[in-house]
Amino acid sequence: MEISDEQRMEMSIVERHHLPPSSHGNGDAETDVEEEHLWPTKDGPLPIFLKFENVEYRVKMTLKNPLTAARVAFASHMRVDQGSSSKHILKGIAGSVDPGEILALMGPSGSGKTTLLKILGGRLSGGIKGQITYNDTPYNPHLKKRIGFVTQDDVLFPQLTVEETLVFAAFLRLPARMSKQQKRDRVDAIITELNLERCRHTKIGGAFVRGVSGGERKRTSIGYEILVDPSLLLLDEPTSGLDSTSASKLILILQRLAKTRRTIITTIHQPSSRMFHMFDKLLLISDGHAIYHGKARDCMHHFSSLGFVPEIPMNPAEFLLDLATGNLDDISVPEALRGSPDPQEFRSHVIRHLQLKYRSAASAGGAEAAARRAPMEQLRLAVRARKDRRGIGWFQQFAVLSRRTFRERASDYLDKMRLAQAVGVALLLGLLWWKSKTGNEAQLRDQVGLIFYICIFWTSSSLFGSVYVFPFEKLYLVKERKADMYRLSAYYASSTLCDAVPHVVYPVLFMAILYFMADLRRTVPCFFLTLLATLLIVFTSQGTGELLGAAILSVKRAGVMASLVLMLFLLTGGYYVQHIPKFIRWLKYVSFMHYGFNLLLKAQYHGHLTYDCGSRGGCQRLQSSPSFDTVDLDGGMREVWILLAMALAYRLLAYFCLLKRISFMPL
Incomplete structure (x- = not known):
């Protein structure tokens, strides 16, 4: 078999400097694989002048x-x-x-x-x-x-x-x-x-x-x-x-x-x-x-x-x-x-x-x-002299990063203060709204206030819980991306998935305590639909926080921006101001809190239900209450799809913002 000039020169290099042979055939490939498994290697790394x-x-x-x-x-x-x-x-x-x-x-x-x-x-x-x-x-x-x-x-x-x-x-x-x-x-x-x-x-x-x-x-x-x-x-x-x-x-x-x-x-x-x-x-x-x-x-x-x-x-x-x-x-x-x-x-x-x-x-x-x-x-x-070493695949990167992320953030996920917050707030709200009723307009208004507070609590908790993730980890991310350790998509997917675990566990525990203490509608569909609406609010808030954190990558600025966004969505959520002026009405259509609040109301009430039966006019339909002027209680569940689309869109935007910012950030 003829040997090319390049192979002959490479063999000369190997002999002169004791370099490991490159893999040009099956036998050499086995030698190369065997050498990879030893550390320190017999001859050490390839020398660089x-x-x-x-x-x-x-x-x-x-x-x-x-x-x-x-x-x-x-x-x-x-x-x-x-x-x-x-x-x-x-x-x-x-x-x-x-x-x-x-x-x-x-x-x-x-x-x-x-x-x-x-x-x-x-x-x-x-x-x-x-x-x-x-x-x-x-x-x-x-x-x-x-x-x-x-x-x-x-x-x-x-x-x-x-x-x-x-x-x-x-x-x-x-x-x-x-x-x-x-x-x-x-x-x-x-x-x-x-x-x-x-x-x-x-x-x-x-x-x-x-x-x-x-x-x-x-x-x-x-x-x-x-x-x-x-x-x-x-x-x-x-x-x-x-x-x-x-x-x-x-x-x-x-x-x-x-x-x-x-x-x-x-x-x-x-x-x-x-x-x-x-x-x-x-x-x-x-x-x-x-x-x-x-x-x-x-x-x-x-x-x-x-x-x-x-x-x-x-x-x-x-x-x-x-x-x-x-x-x-x-x-x-x-x-x-x-x-x-x-x-x-x-x-x-x-x-x-x-x-x-x-x-x-x-x-x-x-x-x-x-x-x-x-x-x-x-x-x-x-x-x-040696072929480029192929790294692990995307799914393996995702699995390793998920284990590392969960291990690194486990102290935050299992924080006693975080557990005490979820349980303590649920108990406090349950005592304040103990066995709440909807017999008249005042009682109905109180219960609607509880539902809006649930929306506020989980929006703020999830938003501020995720807005600091990327600003805090940007140095680690830049360092590991400079070394081509993994794809950014694998890191982002693992980070989002791991953070979703506590964002599911704590709301479920919260609702399991509060729902029955406040005596909300005790039917299986109503309970699970209320829980679904709460989780959708949580996931959309998490995506919003990730987007703000990825776009800003500054702990101080991200916190300020999150506060402004929360205040904006809070005011346009539909509880404090129902009839917003036309020139600024578009704000409520970009507010996920508006859709989340409407979904919680539809999960808990239906238009055919009645209240205020002791009044002179007799029982009235819930839909006629001023609390539901801007909500069609029998209008379907389109808010579910809107919140899902928002959660997905915010995460995609967060990924592209992170990709753009990290690529040009020096270490």
Whole structure:
């Protein structure tokens, strides 16, 4: 059998770098499947040599206030044109990192470290110039599954334990051909590797839930990313908020991960001396420019050769940050830079001097870089050496997300206060309307008031219970969507279904208590039709809340908007004002509370029933009561279909709003 040139080159790559063979036949496919089931793999992840040249990034800013525009222009030396401007964040950054190395990005706050990290991880688009290659291959969507990104803030569900967090992530992210047990085995291996055995069954915790320590939370975030055995691992300030011992242990873990041929890049602010010497390479950034790129252990010698020498014993990281900011207290400087009386001008002059020295050194080292590039080109096919791993299907995603969502929100679903609210309000209303009658107009009016209050209570409870779901979970959703963990439709369907469970249980319990205490019509059809009307109100209110939350994605603004919508629907529901002026009458036709209230009235009363039999005129039909002027009690149940259509329409709109907002939201 003839072997093509591409297959021959790929075999050469496998032999030279000990890469796992790609699946071109049945036998190779079995080998690939077998390798997927082992972790850590025998040879580790596919190596990635990352190189970036002349990376520039501008962000557009719209400044409507002229004073604000002037301040920004003065601070960043930008030209402001008619209220719009752009800020030049990265200004020609270049560097490289090999498999098995840790590259530290250092610089003062606002220098562009995190921006560069997001660009290298494919997290930013637009306004980017320059060349970024992964084994001499430009970024493409297939690389996303080979890149792990650990954000500075640990975006983890607080109610899940460490093990549950990793298990659910494994079920969603690992290939479909792996069994559940094999995925659990990989989770166990990662927990052992990251020293998380002690807190395996502890909740992650958060602002309102006590959980694991900061170091354990950060290691869990790293484990979340290395589940898929990434070739490139990016970390944004992984040691922030940690004490020096925990931070050093974390860097030791990164060193162990790098030894499995991973390429690791991390931003770091001001590490200790011990931590600093754990890094293989260093890229020092100042005001969007690189002023040093090379081995971390050689940086002090490099700046000493330029005439910058600390006059007192200093932490190397502190020394480098002082240089990057132009703060040269206790640092000797070259003769050519001395003599400037203005401190601000002196700092700017020092930074420009370092930038020019770096550019000249980088251009002189171009030949060496070209010589190193040749062997790295042999890894070019490594990105394509293995077929793209197929993830689990939609229904499997839906099942996993449903279990995770229910586990995460179980404390809200089974909240004692929520149960006490439903039971307590039902008992209170039952006592206030104890054995209510419809013998005369006043009694009938009181009972109609009870029915409208039922409508108000479940509308407000369901609306505010669902309006905050997406604003609270937007960070988790953005993070997991950026990693292509699942389809948004699977997440939305699982979230809606799980939230529907308490929205069924509590209304049923509420009506079972109140209905008989208030002595509403004791017939089976009336009871179940009243319960159906209440559930339709609940589901439509839930859909409205989801729509508001998805469209706004802000906790504060969503709450304000929900209050306004509730007030609007309350006033147009048909109880306080029955005869609305014509020019504003259209509001009641978009109010689901109007249809829900009418449906509850039709479930409880019929036009042929009579009341006020003790009056002079004898018994009167209910339809003649002023309480039903705008309601045809015998007019059919078209409100059922209207409420169902509204519930479906609001959810579809909520899904499309969520899809649009999440797609353009950065993390």
